[in-house]
Amino acid sequence: GENVEQHPSTLSVQEGDSAVIKCTYSDSASNYFPWYKQELGKGPQLIIDIRSNVGEKKDQRIAVTLNKTAKHFSLHITETQPEDSAVYFCAASSTDSSYKLIFGSGTRLLVRP
Amino acid sequence: DAGITQSPRYKITETGRQVTLMCHQTWSHSYMFWYRQDLGHGLRLIYYSAAADITDKGEVPDGYVVSRSKTENFPLTLESATRSQTSVYFCASSDRAPGTEAFFGQGTRLTVV
Numbered sequence: 001g002e003n004v005e006q007h008p009s010t011l012s013v014q015e016g017d018s019a020v021i022k023c024t025y026s027d028s029a030s031n032y033f034p035w036y037k038q039e040l041g042k043g044p045q046l047i048i049d050i051r052s053n054v055g056e057k058k059d060q061r062i063a064v065t066l067n068k069t070a071k072h073f074s075l076h077i078t079e080t081q082p083e084d085s086a087v088y089f090c091a092a093s094s095t096d097s098s099y100k101l102i103f104g105s106g107t108r109l110l111v112r113p
Numbered sequence: 114d115a116g117i118t119q120s121p122r123y124k125i126t127e128t129g130r131q132v133t134l135m136c137h138q139t140w141s142h143s144y145m146f147w148y149r150q151d152l153g154h155g156l157r158l159i160y161y162s163a164a165a166d167i168t169d170k171g172e173v174p175d176g177y178v179v180s181r182s183k184t185e186n187f188p189l190t191l192e193s194a195t196r197s198q199t200s201v202y203f204c205a206s207s208d209r210a211p212g213t214e215a216f217f218g219q220g221t222r223l224t225v226v
Contacts (some may be wrong), residue, residue, distance in 0.1 A: 006155070034214070043203055043217030044156070089155060099220070100171065101146070101207075101215055105155035 002027040004092050006104025013080050014112050021107045023090035024072040030092040033066060033073045034101070038087045050076070057076075080111045116140075119204050119218035126194050126225055132178065134221050136204030138145045145187040146215065147171075147179065149200040162187055194225045206222040 003026040013019050025033075031052035036044035050057045050064045050073065057064050062082075066073040077084055090104040117138040126132045136145065138225040147159040148171075158171030168179050176198060178190045187206075191198055201222050205215040 009153075016201075035137070041219075043205075043219050045217070046214045049214070091156075100158060100161065102158065102172070103156040105153060 002102040004104040012110045019077045021075045025092040036089045138206040142206035146205040
């Protein structure tokens with residue numbers, strides 16, 4: 001089955017700097033890769049996603065890149081702000097009939113003012 | 114209220130007791146999921162359901178039972194709670210999966226003593 005590895009487990013950056021979180025996946029059939037943000041005491045919330053027919057997607061300060069050959073994808077946050085501090089999860093799923101969303105272990109991002 | 118709600122938010126139970134965590138969504142989403150969140154493991158899929166009366170195992174199903182007699186409800190039962198089942202449990206739902214956003218509840222923090 002699918003296995004998703006996520007690095008780093010913790011990341012501390014200065015406000016205004018960029019942050020990059022990387023994930024690798026094992027199942028070449030996976031073709032949907034979402035990123036979720038989890039704030040303290042809340043459930044995860046989707047912030048951006050990418051499908052396998054697209055190499056890069058941007059939404060304001062966040063972007064996701066996908067390399068299907070290498071089976072890895074990354075989240076990029078530019079001009080970080082204190083409110084970006086949270087736990088971020090990558091995930092992967094296959095769009096066949098046995099749909100399952102498998103998550104990475106999470107990255108705790110701290111943006112220092 | 115529209116959305117996905119979990120109850121209870123907090124639960125303490127004793128080893129060996131049966132406990133049921135409730136999940137209710139108002140969107141009529143086809144897919145529903147149960148995850149557990151543990152430090153160092155991220156979110157691990159316990160069970161998922163593609164529609165009423167259709168359920169399937171995820172990564173860590175042992176010790177858990179689910180049912181889905183109605184589209185909007187997806188209860189998770191721990192038949193005989195163990196301390197290793199102490200965790201935060203998240204329910205999620207998704208419309209027209211695969212490859213679409215999953216919406217998460219606020220979570221249930223379960224402690225087994």
